[in-house]
Amino acid sequence: MAISLRKARSIIRKALEKGREMELKPLSVVVLDAGGHVIAFEREDGAAPGRFAIAHGKAYGSVMLGMAGTAQMQRAEAQAYFMAAVNGVYGGQVVPVPGGVLLRDRKGEVIGAVGVTGDTSDNDAIAAMTGIESAGLTGEA
Amino acid sequence: MAISLRKARSIIRKALEKGREMELKPLSVVVLDAGGHVIAFEREDGAAPGRFAIAHGKAYGSVMLGMAGTAQMQRAEAQAYFMAAVNGVYGGQVVPVPGGVLLRDRKGEVIGAVGVTGDTSDNDAIAAMTGIESAGLTGEA
Amino acid sequence: MAISLRKARSIIRKALEKGREMELKPLSVVVLDAGGHVIAFEREDGAAPGRFAIAHGKAYGSVMLGMAGTAQMQRAEAQAYFMAAVNGVYGGQVVPVPGGVLLRDRKGEVIGAVGVTGDTSDNDAIAAMTGIESAGLTGEA
Amino acid sequence: MAISLRKARSIIRKALEKGREMELKPLSVVVLDAGGHVIAFEREDGAAPGRFAIAHGKAYGSVMLGMAGTAQMQRAEAQAYFMAAVNGVYGGQVVPVPGGVLLRDRKGEVIGAVGVTGDTSDNDAIAAMTGIESAGLTGEA
Numbered sequence: 001m002a003i004s005l006r007k008a009r010s011i012i013r014k015a016l017e018k019g020r021e022m023e024l025k026p027l028s029v030v031v032l033d034a035g036g037h038v039i040a041f042e043r044e045d046g047a048a049p050g051r052f053a054i055a056h057g058k059a060y061g062s063v064m065l066g067m068a069g070t071a072q073m074q075r076a077e078a079q080a081y082f083m084a085a086v087n088g089v090y091g092g093q094v095v096p097v098p099g100g101v102l103l104r105d106r107k108g109e110v111i112g113a114v115g116v117t118g119d120t121s122d123n124d125a126i127a128a129m130t131g132i133e134s135a136g137l138t139g140e141a
Numbered sequence: 142m143a144i145s146l147r148k149a150r151s152i153i154r155k156a157l158e159k160g161r162e163m164e165l166k167p168l169s170v171v172v173l174d175a176g177g178h179v180i181a182f183e184r185e186d187g188a189a190p191g192r193f194a195i196a197h198g199k200a201y202g203s204v205m206l207g208m209a210g211t212a213q214m215q216r217a218e219a220q221a222y223f224m225a226a227v228n229g230v231y232g233g234q235v236v237p238v239p240g241g242v243l244l245r246d247r248k249g250e251v252i253g254a255v256g257v258t259g260d261t262s263d264n265d266a267i268a269a270m271t272g273i274e275s276a277g278l279t280g281e282a
Numbered sequence: 283m284a285i286s287l288r289k290a291r292s293i294i295r296k297a298l299e300k301g302r303e304m305e306l307k308p309l310s311v312v313v314l315d316a317g318g319h320v321i322a323f324e325r326e327d328g329a330a331p332g333r334f335a336i337a338h339g340k341a342y343g344s345v346m347l348g349m350a351g352t353a354q355m356q357r358a359e360a361q362a363y364f365m366a367a368v369n370g371v372y373g374g375q376v377v378p379v380p381g382g383v384l385l386r387d388r389k390g391e392v393i394g395a396v397g398v399t400g401d402t403s404d405n406d407a408i409a410a411m412t413g414i415e416s417a418g419l420t421g422e423a
Numbered sequence: 424m425a426i427s428l429r430k431a432r433s434i435i436r437k438a439l440e441k442g443r444e445m446e447l448k449p450l451s452v453v454v455l456d457a458g459g460h461v462i463a464f465e466r467e468d469g470a471a472p473g474r475f476a477i478a479h480g481k482a483y484g485s486v487m488l489g490m491a492g493t494a495q496m497q498r499a500e501a502q503a504y505f506m507a508a509v510n511g512v513y514g515g516q517v518v519p520v521p522g523g524v525l526l527r528d529r530k531g532e533v534i535g536a537v538g539v540t541g542d543t544s545d546n547d548a549i550a551a552m553t554g555i556e557s558a559g560l561t562g563e564a
Contacts, residue, residue: 002186004186005183005184008183033190037184037191038182039183039184040181040182041179041182042149042150043146043179043180044146045145045146046391047348048345048346048348048349049178049316050178050318050345050347050348050372052178052179053346053372054368054371056371057367057371076363076364077363080363080366087366091370092367093370094370095364095371096363096367097364097367174317175316175317176315176316176317176318176319176472177472205476206471207472208471220520221503222499222500222503222519223499223519223520225503225507225510226480226506226510226517226518227518228515229480229510229517229518230477230479230480230515230518231473251471284468287466287467287468290465291465315472317472319472320464320475321465321466322463322464322465323463323464324432325428325460325461326428327425327428331456331458334460334461
């Protein structure tokens with residue numbers, strides 16, 4: 001199952017709505033496909049200009065490793081040089097913290113990932129999960 | 142004048158509508174701010190996975206050089222090694238063809254750029270211009 | 283509000299004057315715009331040749347993350363692998379220590395950043411803040 | 424003989440004055456030392472944001488090769504793949520067109536370079552030469 005642009009838009013809108021409901025700082029949200037390629041992205045007014053790269057890095061690492069942000073963070077804390085090496089092989093494009101969420105279909109296969117940045121990593125992950133669930137998909141934070 | 146996320150969404154939707162109306166191949170559209178940073182991006186279902194980088198490269202070169210895609214293409218055709226060198230200094234992120242359109246405010250100052258890719262470069266530019274004008278902004282293709 | 287070249291020159295001169303008044307080592311000062319692009323830079327006689335990259339890295343990270351040098355340093359000390367990953371996505375151009383100062387307009391919006399290097403990070407930050415305030419702007423160190 | 428910051432400032436101011444006198448587009452001017460490292464840079468209001476990289480690329484190639492912009496351009500036109508290869512070894516930082524001017528001392532030794540960008544390459548070179556000569560130095564365009 002591929003994530004349609006319609007689904008990606010829905011994930012982004014619902015994640016941004018959750019951010020406003022929680023009174024978070026302005027958020028940026030990216031949705032990647034199963035190959036780690038960008039389907040859609042939005043950066044809220046007032047967010048820092050470089051937010052695309054952070055959102056992308058959270059989601060990209062999730063897809064490429066098949067491991068969500070929380071698990072990546074645990075690995076980084078246990079073995080920092082391993083995640084540094086991972087970043088080497090992926091061209092420095094991995095940001096291993098919560099807010100990177102894997103998207104799975106009903107069979108449990110990875111069909112993409114969502115990356116959210118702007119507030120604390122934990123709040124970013126909550127907004128991502130809300131967006132994903134509101135769109136009828138299953139996330140792994 | 143900064144481009145709001147609301148304006149960026151409007152540009153993207155209208156560009157995609159124009160593409161469907163003209164029966165173009167699936168399009169991808171990015172909107173960058175005045176510093177060349179991504180505000181929003183959408184890739185239509187059926188587009189090739191790598192379209193973000195092409196759309197981004199058309200818009201990014203436009204902002205960084207203050208020169209839209211058509212003018213960049215003319216320079217590339219007249220002096221290929223110059224545009225190759227320009228790409229070197231900008232990390233290989235410039236795609237010097239039509240479909241990269243500068244956004245200007247009423248005073249004529251550059252406030253960002255739009256990049257469209259998916260069909261011929263000329264059709265990409267038509268879709269971009271339509272999106273921009275439908276959103277009440279002025280484009281330079 | 284954009285930072286004019288006149289304002290940028292004023293910030294640099296006043297920061298360098300503060301350095302001489304405090305008898306600091308030779309300083310280098312960069313002023314970036316709201317998109318992280320260089321407006322002006324000066325390196326004092328006697329400074330090491332590579333100072334542009336350090337000054338730039340302090341200011342660039344501040345703009346891209348919307349977070350000044352002191353806050354970046356705190357994050358780097360709490361979660362070193364996160365700032366390493368941030369550096370990956372920004373092409374290794376972030377130097378997360380004091381001396382990177384955000385420039386804000388009266389509404390509190392980020393309009394650019396100043397980066398100072400040459401002496402201790404704390405003294406660099408003092409020189410930056412003095413330059414910014416002498417030019418009638420508000421800094422966040 | 425090293426180029427002092429005072430001299431570098433003088434070169435930049437005089438080059439910018441020449442640009443205004445000739446009614447050129449907004450210019451950006453960089454001065455590099457004998458090692459190819461930045462001493463000073465200024466970008467005039469209204470210039471495109473990415474002008475630092477172009478100015479730097481013109482001056483950097485001049486210093487690294489000991490060959491000014493005009494000679495680099497001739498080589499690029501005669502043997503494009505050679506200048507492409509040169510760009511490979513210098514990390515893509517060379518822009519081989521007029522506007523990159525070598526600075527020589529009275530013995531003829533290279534002591535740095537000036538890079539100007541914003542108008543046509545030929546006009547850029549005129550502004551650079553005027554700045555250099557007004558500062559009492561000898562340039563090679």
